[in-house]
Amino acid sequence: MIGNVSRLHTINRSSVVCSLKFKSSFHNLTTTTPPSPPPLEEDDAAGLCNLILKLDLQTLSENLETNSVCWTPDLVNKILKRLWNHGPKALEFFRLLERHPIYTHSTTSFDHAIDIAARLRDYKTVWTLVARMRKRRLGPNPKTFAIITERFVSAGKPDKAVRVFLSMHEHGCQQDLNSFNTFLDVLCKSKRAEMAYNLFKVLKRRFKADTISYNIIANGFCLIKRTPRALEVLREMVESGLEPTLKTYNIILNGYFKAGQIKEAWQFFLEMKRRKCVMDVVTYTTMVHGFGVSGEIQKARQVFDEMLETGILPSVATYTAFIQVLCKKDTVENAIVVFEEMLKKGYTPNSTTYSVLIRGLCHVGKMDNAMEYLDRMKQDECEPNVQIFNVIIRYYCDEGEIEKSLEVFERMGSGECLPNLDTYNILISAMFVRKRSDDLMVAGKLLIEMVDRGFVPRKFTFNRILNGLLLTGNQDFAQEILRAQSKCGRLPRHFRL
Template sequence: MVSRSSTRFLNICIASFCKAKHLQRAETVIIDGVRLGVLPDVVTYNTLINAYSRFVSFDAAYSVLDRMKEASIKPDIVTYNSLIAGAMRHCLLSNCMDLFEEMLELGIKPDIWSYNTLMHCFFKLERPDDAYRVFTDIILCYLSPSQATYNTMLNGLCKCGFVENALMLFRKLKRHGFVPSLVTYNILINGLCKAWKLKTARWMLKELGASGLVPNVITYTTVMRCCFRSRRFEQGLEIFEEMIDKGYTFDGFAYCTVVGALVKTCRIEEASHYMERMVNTDIGLDMASYNTLINLYCKGGKLEMAHGVLDKMEKEGFERDEYTNTILMNGLCEEGDVEGAMEYMNVAGFNSNLVALNTMVDRWCKADQIDYAFKIFDSMDMRDSFTYSSLIHNLCKVGRFRCASKLLLSCVRSGTRILPSAKRAVFDCLRHSGHQREAKRLKSEIKLALSAVV
């Protein structure tokens, strides 16, 4: 006689194989179990459904239901919650709704996790109004919203650009007895930072500290990065020092964030100071750390030291990636060795890298070799706003305003986005050169082109 513990052991084995993504082995275990008289139960199939939805496809997960029917095993709420979550991952809203209907037909009442998943799916598809209706349905169905429910709602509002609404909801929930967790505060702080509301984010950070909760590395790093993006470097460095005092800099990510921000603003000495502090700690250097260190030396004009770091990196078993090559190539350009950078790009075999090619276009322009820059431009399979903007800016600098205006007009007609500063550069160049009529004509042609694109 097969005991109940045998099925439990079968489920443990299947869960282990599924977690390791060995689904075929999990299926083999089920077959072997049946041969030995150990029959699978609803937990067995729920585990398979979750694994297939995560690692294969929603259809593969849904097909497990047929096998459950053949084995006379009734699906439960966990079964459908796993399927709804699988449909949500692939943004299959219609399947989510169908599964809800199917649950009700089978007499399975959706629980709070069912609604949470559906709400998350609506937010993922940028349908916040529908997500809010689901939130209202939870209340109407007399279900008790969980911490995850509130966090899903606040996170969805922030990601859809409704940070103010998220804050209003947060205040309203607190007045009704909601006790926010650290995750809740991190969601709001992240949303505020992405909306460039640094002052409110810092105020929220203070409120977090006053609540008795302890900010973690995610909290501090989020605010610190926002400070750097807002060019408030001293505030960012203060937050970093506070992180160090609280012992949160256990990896190199925070250090690399600080060094990268300082390097971008040419504060090389300060960046070197923080990089030295990181190297002197027990933090092991990863790929991002090595790239940051190489970039620091390249920006400081120390290419030999950069290559020394590269050698050390490769001895540690790290292979240079596109970021490494782009940094080294840009370092050569900074030294004025544009031809050497071009040769390095060809030898490294990354002449399809957009960032690298954009760098080469810009550097050849600054080396008064615009015709050669155009050759690279014409050879590029893919271009972005920086490609066009860089070329337009440099054409204006050398007085080739007609060529710049033609390129600008072609971008507008094709619907290609370019930086506003590039547009201003063309008009300023035309006006300062005394070509007022050309500027007016270009303005009218751009207006006509924009109306045609719309």
């Protein structure tokens, strides 16, 4: 077990894989007078990320300021995206690069950095960056505000989000119908349709609300399974002289399915046909998925076949929806048949497709098979995302295969895809199952690492580990955990921008 602890120590720091990857990038960064900057390849972002994660502030600062890397907004954005689950490091990198003698950040990089800071709930940094953006005449733009308001809403501060939206112009960003609709959508997607509707009523004249505004609100009510309210909103829309579109119908169709009103959905679909409504791939995907989720696989298959007969081409999303419902309500074997069929027709599955299939395989205990598909993703040049890793880790944990789940975790740490809050929570919980003191040590290490990466563990998690450590007489380590806890929610001074 001590092996496990020491292995965890090495994650992202000095594993062999990492060191090998670092070499080339490190060379690029430390060479002081290269004849010309070497052209950057696809993998440079990955290599640079590992380097950024490895170096301390001082060394990183020295390296970033050399002229040997040809920084481009694209490269910087790639790095910021890869470091998404290591917010403090991402911001440190962004801040250091701001001092670069030649390179200056782009609008999109500022937006990424603002998103990261907002996710860390470091609002002081958010506004500092907004001000800096403005000073450099790079923004802030409507997208910047979409990011900020969305983060406030998901942090449980919708009122603050409303105030921010209403104050956009004070930051030099004009409000218009687009930004209004975007903000309504942010509220609706967080299941605050009622709040969005109230705001809509107040501002609809000022912004000249259009079909999109109404569709957003209707969809918001559908998301909280309130189809009658959605229909009311649409009635209001027609009364104000706006015509529903195919998107409107698709929203309602999906709303019926979401609310479990399968009969209504079917009737609505028939009515659309009767009225000779032009249907599209979204209509059919909604039907296939809706029927499938409610367990009506035959109906789902029938609609899928009908779609092909009508000459509407399924999309990757259609196949994904079908594969998912087959996994859930039929058999994973049949899902694989459809998956292979999709490949034969020349479609390239994306990470969502792999995700549903891998989840399906995990669910029936076919872990080896799931791992095979994880490897197949690479062949398809499809990067596995953190959700896929989380599914595999979760199921390994559920099966009591703690070592295997740690192996997958290590694979993530060695640069493939950084773990997120869920990953840590899943693993830490699993460390209590076997009631072994060495598992508890791993849990502690994970907790410290996640705090270091800007995640805020629940109090419960801290207490659980602290209690365990105190019971096993591990006072020193408990102190370390306490230090991590006090650090939580506050970024160290050098992260301040």
